Amino acid sequence: MIDIIIGILATFGALFVLFAAIGLVRMPDTYLRISVTTKAATLGVGLVLMSTTVYFSNADVTSQAFVIILFLFLTAPVSAHLIGRASYFIGVKLWDKSVMDELRGKYQKNTHILKSVVDDTPEDNVDHTKMEDK
Numbered sequence: 201m202i203d204i205i206i207g208i209l210a211t212f213g214a215l216f217v218l219f220a221a222i223g224l225v226r227m228p229d230t231y232l233r234i235s236v237t238t239k240a241a242t243l244g245v246g247l248v249l250m251s252t253t254v255y256f257s258n259a260d261v262t263s264q265a266f267v268i269i270l271f272l273f274l275t276a277p278v279s280a281h282l283i284g285r286a287s288y289f290i291g292v293k294l295w296d297k298s299v300m301d302e303l304r305g306k307y308q309k310n311t312h313i314l315k316s317v318v319d320d321t322p323e324d325n326v327d328h329t330k331m332e333d334k
Contacts (some may be wrong), residue, residue: 212244231287242277264319
């Protein structure tokens with residue numbers, strides 16, 4: 201019975217890592233790639249680590265795996281957010297078919313200030329619709 205649980209956890213973990221790799225290749229822009237890899241890879245690695253805890257059933261291995269899973273679940277979303285935000289601020293273009301740019305007009309490129317409302321000083325705001333491809 202334990203072997204079946206280990207097999208299921210490891211298989212689903214490997215599938216999620218595979219989905220993250222496929223998403224990295226198939227997604228059209230940086231922001232979608234960041235999203236898909238963060239979610240799928242984090243879940244995949246977490247499931248593989250859970251299968252190792254079941255396999256070894258040792259307190260040392262289990263505690264180390266849980267610490268790694270906790271570290272991954274805390275740092276992966278934060279780092280993805282920061283990478284996406286930095287990409288936006290340096291002017292990485294959104295996908296052509298993106299429906300909404302929620303930060304348009306809110307980031308001032310000269311002062312590096314992000315406001316919660318649209319600032320009407322156009323010479324100071326980043327406009328991704330007029331940027332060249334990077």
